[in-house]
Amino acid sequence: MERKKTIVATASLAGCFGCHMSLLDIDERILSLIDLVDFNKSPINDIKNFTEYCDIGIIEGSCCNSENVHALKEFRKNCRILISLGECAIMGGVPAMRNGIPIRECIEEAYMNSPSVKGHNPEMILPNDPELPMLLDRVYPCHEIVKIDYFLPGCPPRADLIYSALEALITGNEMKLPYEIVKYD
Amino acid sequence: MSTNGSVIRIIIDGKEYLSRSGVYLIDVARENRIFIPTLCNISGVKPRGACRMCTVSVNGRYMTACTTPVSEGMEIKTNTPDLHDLRKAILEIMFVEGNHICPVCEKSGNCDLQALAYRFQILVPRFPYSFPKRTIDAENPLLVKDHNRCILCKRCIRTIKDEQGRSFFAFRKRGHKLEISIAHHLKDHLNKEIAQRAVDVCPTGALLKKESGYNIPISERKYERTPIGSEIESLKQSVIGDQ
Numbered sequence: 265m266e267r268k269k270t271i272v273a274t275a276s277l278a279g280c281f282g283c284h285m286s287l288l289d290i291d292e293r294i295l296s297l298i299d300l301v302d303f304n305k306s307p308i309n310d311i312k313n314f315t316e317y318c319d320i321g322i323i324e325g326s327c328c329n330s331e332n333v334h335a336l337k338e339f340r341k342n343c344r345i346l347i348s349l350g351e352c353a354i355m356g357g358v359p360a361m362r363n364g365i366p367i368r369e370c371i372e373e374a375y376m377n378s379p380s381v382k383g384h385n386p387e388m389i390l391p392n393d394p395e396l397p398m399l400l401d402r403v404y405p406c407h408e409i410v411k412i413d414y415f416l417p418g419c420p421p422r423a424d425l426i427y428s429a430l431e432a433l434i435t436g437n438e439m440k441l442p443y444e445i446v447k448y449d
Numbered sequence: 450m451s452t453n454g455s456v457i458r459i460i461i462d463g464k465e466y467l468s469r470s471g472v473y474l475i476d477v478a479r480e481n482r483i484f485i486p487t488l489c490n491i492s493g494v495k496p497r498g499a500c501r502m503c504t505v506s507v508n509g510r511y512m513t514a515c516t517t518p519v520s521e522g523m524e525i526k527t528n529t530p531d532l533h534d535l536r537k538a539i540l541e542i543m544f545v546e547g548n549h550i551c552p553v554c555e556k557s558g559n560c561d562l563q564a565l566a567y568r569f570q571i572l573v574p575r576f577p578y579s580f581p582k583r584t585i586d587a588e589n590p591l592l593v594k595d596h597n598r599c600i601l602c603k604r605c606i607r608t609i610k611d612e613q614g615r616s617f618f619a620f621r622k623r624g625h626k627l628e629i630s631i632a633h634h635l636k637d638h639l640n641k642e643i644a645q646r647a648v649d650v651c652p653t654g655a656l657l658k659k660e661s662g663y664n665i666p667i668s669e670r671k672y673e674r675t676p677i678g679s680e681i682e683s684l685k686q687s688v689i690g691d692q
């Protein structure tokens with residue numbers, strides 16, 4: 265009988281997609297991964313909605329707006345194991361550099377005052393479409409919003425770290441953490 | 450009681466060592482190729498015992514190895530599971546207490562704080578991030594002070610001095626607002642060479658030199674492949690190998 269494949273879902277919240285790129289950096293090992301894993305909701309295959317309960321959810325990026333919080337809670341509901349992948353998911357990362365700066369100042373800088381927009385927004389319009397997600401008061405690490413089971417640091421996390429974690433979770437063997445693969449940059 | 454300088458016997462991690470009484474435990478350990486993690490300590494400069502990273506068990510009591518002179522019969526444990534966890538917790542506190550965004554830090558890869566976190570394989574701190582509001586001060590023509598990354602170890606204050614022994618750096622403000630400052634009356638004497646020494650002595654990316662940066666390619670950074678402390682321990686290997 266064929267062994268049931270592990271179902272993996274992934275999401276990129278307030279991140280740069282670098283963690284997902286690093287996932288693809290496992291090179292030819294992706295072939296052996298494909299034998300063991302099926303991807304559900306993920307930007308890699310563009311599946312938009314969960315179609316079944318997943319074994320592993322991988323989250324890149326932190327929560328900077330209401331949409332991120334919603335997506336993260338959906339993942340928690342639909343995944344047995346949730347992993348924070350990368351610095352942004354773990355500690356806010358570069359987006360969290362805005363923590364401590366008042367939100368109005370951030371928005372005015374982005375749409376009115378920074379050198380690249382100055383003079384190009386004469387009516388001084390700030391994004392106000394009700395469809396747009398609300399920015400949060402600050403950027404939140406994922407584990408401050410939902411329970412996270414595992415953390416894989418790096419910016420991006422080394423492909424070997426991601427592979428080693430997935431392999432361990434799928435096979436049930438202990439995860440290998442050689443010195444070179446746990447880095448914060 | 451032994452007088453300072455007399456030969457004594459101590460036990461470190463179950464092994465007997467000879468030393469001279471009065472020498473700081475951290476130095477005895479280092480001479481014997483035993484790595485005890487430190488952050489605020491600098492060889493040859495009066496220790497301060499501020500960061501508590503070097504906490505060891507001396508006759509069952511926790512003491513900082515950098516401020517404890519050895520004496521006859523001391524029984525020291527440098528690396529029990531409890532000590533390991535205590536040190537890890539201290540590091541985690543430092544990470545949540547400031548704003549350490551390593552991906553955008555120039556010191557990354559060469560930073561002692563980060564290197565210790567790597568050695569302890571900290572994947573996430575157990576404490577909540579505090580995201581304090583801190584400033585970056587680039588007023589000095591040679592140095593940038595990034596208060597987000599300062600761990601208040603005082604290494605700069607304690608080592609960077611003029612010929613008269615006056616410190617170029619000082620603390621200002623109080624409590625959680627405490628921060629490092631460049632002494633006003635000396636700032637005109639702060640030249641490139643002194644600035645470089647300050648940057649080198651700072652264990653974090655809190656002091657950075659202006660007009661240069663990212664000089665070391667990523668794969669060649671100090672703690673890229675070998676953990677902090679292995680320079681002390683690897684000598685142990687070769688000494689054992691030679692015997």
Ligand code: SF4
Nearest residue numbers: 549551554557560654
């Ligand atoms: S000072 Fe060290 S720990 Fe802090 S952000 Fe820079 S590299 Fe990371």
Ligand code: SF4
Nearest residue numbers: 599600602603605651
């Ligand atoms: S600036 Fe650097 S050396 Fe000075 S107290 Fe802060 S961390 Fe320590």
